[in-house]
Amino acid sequence: MATYSTNEFRSGMKVMLDGDPCNILENEFVKPGKGQAFNRVKMRNLKNGRVWERTFKSGESIEAADVIDLDMEYLYTDGEFWHFMKTDDSYEQVAADAAAVADCQNWLKEQDVYQVTLWNDDPIAVTPPNFVELEVTDTDPGLKGDTANGGTKPATLSTGATIKGVPLFINIGDVLKVDTRTGEYVSRAKT
Amino acid sequence: MSDWLPSARIEHLQQRAGLLAQARAFFAQRDVIEVQTPVLAEHTVTEPDVQSIQVPDYGYLQTSPEYHIKRLLAGGMPSCYQLGPVFRHGELGRLHNPEFTMLEWYRLDFDHRQLMYEVADLVDELLGPKPYQHLTYADLVGGVASGPREMLDLAFAEACERLTPGRFFITDYPADQAALARINPDGQTAARFELVIDGVEIANGYWELLDADEHRQRFAADGEIRRHRELPAMAVDEEFLGALEHGMPECAGVAMGFDRMVMLACGAKDLSDVLAFRGSQ
Numbered sequence: 225m226a227t228y229s230t231n232e233f234r235s236g237m238k239v240m241l242d243g244d245p246c247n248i249l250e251n252e253f254v255k256p257g258k259g260q261a262f263n264r265v266k267m268r269n270l271k272n273g274r275v276w277e278r279t280f281k282s283g284e285s286i287e288a289a290d291v292i293d294l295d296m297e298y299l300y301t302d303g304e305f306w307h308f309m310k311t312d313d314s315y316e317q318v319a320a321d322a323a324a325v326a327d328c329q330n331w332l333k334e335q336d337v338y339q340v341t342l343w344n345d346d347p348i349a350v351t352p353p354n355f356v357e358l359e360v361t362d363t364d365p366g367l368k369g370d371t372a373n374g375g376t377k378p379a380t381l382s383t384g385a386t387i388k389g390v391p392l393f394i395n396i397g398d399v400l401k402v403d404t405r406t407g408e409y410v411s412r413a414k415t
Numbered sequence: 416m417s418d419w420l421p422s423a424r425i426e427h428l429q430q431r432a433g434l435l436a437q438a439r440a441f442f443a444q445r446d447v448i449e450v451q452t453p454v455l456a457e458h459t460v461t462e463p464d465v466q467s468i469q470v471p472d473y474g475y476l477q478t479s480p481e482y483h484i485k486r487l488l489a490g491g492m493p494s495c496y497q498l499g500p501v502f503r504h505g506e507l508g509r510l511h512n513p514e515f516t517m518l519e520w521y522r523l524d525f526d527h528r529q530l531m532y533e534v535a536d537l538v539d540e541l542l543g544p545k546p547y548q549h550l551t552y553a554d555l556v557g558g559v560a561s562g563p564r565e566m567l568d569l570a571f572a573e574a575c576e577r578l579t580p581g582r583f584f585i586t587d588y589p590a591d592q593a594a595l596a597r598i599n600p601d602g603q604t605a606a607r608f609e610l611v612i613d614g615v616e617i618a619n620g621y622w623e624l625l626d627a628d629e630h631r632q633r634f635a636a637d638g639e640i641r642r643h644r645e646l647p648a649m650a651v652d653e654e655f656l657g658a659l660e661h662g663m664p665e666c667a668g669v670a671m672g673f674d675r676m677v678m679l680a681c682g683a684k685d686l687s688d689v690l691a692f693r694g695s696q
Contacts, residue, residue: 231505253508256575257609257619257672258594259568260464261505279569282505 226288230263230280238270238291241278245270245289245343253282270341271323271348289343293351296340298332306332308340308347320347330385331356331404352404357413358382360398363390379409422693431677431689434541438498438518438673441540445533447494447520452483454500458652461637462594463644464568466504468513476502479670480519481595482655485623488521488666489658496520498673509685510615513694516673523666527596527606527622530667531584534610534618537671538582542612542680550578551587552604564591579614595630596621610671612679620669627659 228239233251240246246267255261261282268275270291280286296308296318305319306329318340322329324347328338331352341349363379379390379400387402389409394400399413421428439449459467459475460482467475477483480497487495501517522530535547555574556567575585586608590598593605606622624630634651641648677689687693 231507253506253511254569254572254576255464255506255508255511256568256572257616258462258464258592259571260565262569262572281565 225290227285228288229285230265230282233263233265238289239267240287240289241267241269241276244272245291245348246276247291249275254279255282270343273326273349290345291341291343291348293339293341295337297337298334300334301332306350308338308350311337318342318345318347320350324348325350328352328404330381330383330407331358331402332383333358354403354405355401355410356404357399357401358385360390360394360396360400363394363396364392365395376409422687422690424688427677427681427683427689428691430681434673434677434680435498437541438537441537442496442520445494447496447522448492450480450484450487450492450495450497451499452480452487452497453477454502456483458482458650458654461634461641461649461651463637463640463646466646467649468502468504478503479517481668481670482652484519484521484668485663486655486658488523489661489663494520494522494666507694510675512674512686512690515686517670518673518676519668519670521623521666521668523664525622525667527586527608527620527667530620530622530669531586531608531610534620534669534671535582535584538610538612538617538676541676545582547582547584549584549586552585552589552592553587555585575611575616576614578611581613583611585609585611593624593633594619594621595624595633597624608669615675615679616672617675617679618669618671620667622667623663623665625659625663625665627656630656630659 228237233248235248235250237248238245239248246269248265248267250266252264254264263280263282265280266275266277295311297311299307299309305321306325307317307319310316328350333356339351340347358381360379361382364377374392376389376391378386378388379394380386387407387409401410401413403410454477455470455473456477457474460478465478467478469475479501484495484497496519498518500514502514506513556570587604588607590603590605593607596605596607599606608620609616610618638648674686674689678686681689683689
């Protein structure tokens with residue numbers, strides 16, 4: 225397996241730290257004029273999303289992580305695994321477990337494309353697009369005529385996720401555009 | 416493509432030109448004369464934490480004009496300074512560039528305390544007057560002071576980063592970090608100082624060691640550390656030692672990172688904002 229030395233560290237580089245694949249976010253060179261050189265590195269653990277800060281002696285090497293991000297189409301879930309298919313016409317599939325899918329469960333719609341992070345060919349994370357469009361399956365009845373201002377209400381989507389901040393005029397069966405980064409309502413999708 | 420563009424804004428480079436002129440005027444006023452010594456020479460430093468860039472068939476790009484200026488002093492040159500490029504291998508980051516501008520000056524018959532006052536005068540001239548606080552190395556590094564050297568270096572670097580805002584002189588470095596400063600009468604600390612401004616190391620000065628044999632011992636100790644860390648062995652500069660054997664006058668000297676001064680003057684946070692063109696690795 226390849227290794228990277230601290231002076232090759234760049235943001236976006238995937239490396240192994242304490243047995244977990246990590247994505248380098250920041251690499252700062254620290255050196256007193258007459259002292260040893262260090263690299264203070266911020267990295268995100270790709271398995272649990274936590275950000276770690278570590279200081280390495282300059283010149284130290286760490287193992288590269290065999291990590292790639294692939295766009296894949298979501299097919300279905302069998303309750304234990306979530307199945308995705310490559311979009312390169314190879315029809316190759318991978319099965320992601322609950323830990324990998326994590327919060328993305330809230331935004332999964334069949335036939336939509338998601339970013340699947342593979343470590344040694346195993347899916348470890350699934351990232352939704354910034355915006356998804358999902359159908360409302362449950363919400364309080366809409367109030368006729370109230371299209372401009374007024375209060376908001378929660379709505380349950382086809383994925384089972386409940387979002388807040390939905391305008392009162394939204395009805396069951398409407399399709400909503402949702403920001404997956406904040407989990408908030410954006411607009412009613414144009415149909 | 417915009418890769419051809421200068422790293423720094425043109426206004427910052429204009430400000431740099433003003434600071435260079437101001438620094439030269441400061442020394443002219445004090446009868447400290449400007450010298451130019453080789454940037455490329457056969458020998459370089461032995462220090463284990465300073466790596467030189469080797470130039471095949473010619474030697475090394477100099478990491479500081481120190482040895483050459485000291486040879487000038489031994490040869491009869493009065494107080495003098497050099498303001499120009501120096502080079503260090505592998506140093507690249509927000510506050511580092513493999514090529515940078517060093518302002519290094521030597522004052523005959525000064526000790527490190529007198530030189531500290533002159534450093535403050537120059538900084539006041541270039542950045543505007545502000546008060547200075549004084550700390551010892553032990554104040555700064557505190558409890559770690561007895562750990563292994565690499566822990567100390569990291570603790571020191573991180574403690575310096577926390578010295579912000581403000582201007583801080585650090586003195587009383589441990590004797591084993593004397594570099595080429597003389598050892599204080601206590602036998603434990605070195606006559607060395609550094610200036611840190613707003614968390615950035617700006618200058619490093621010594622009451623200069625004159626004894627040639629002690630230089631040889633320190634160079635040999637550097638060589639030992641280099642062997643231990645599997646760094647390239649560096650030949651000792653015999654011409655420099657020859658000058659010391661002949662006799663160098665009593666003096667104090669200091670090296671200041673000029674690009675970092677420009678950075679502070681411009682209110683910039685990264686050397687890229689004050690260098691015409693940023694180096695790469």
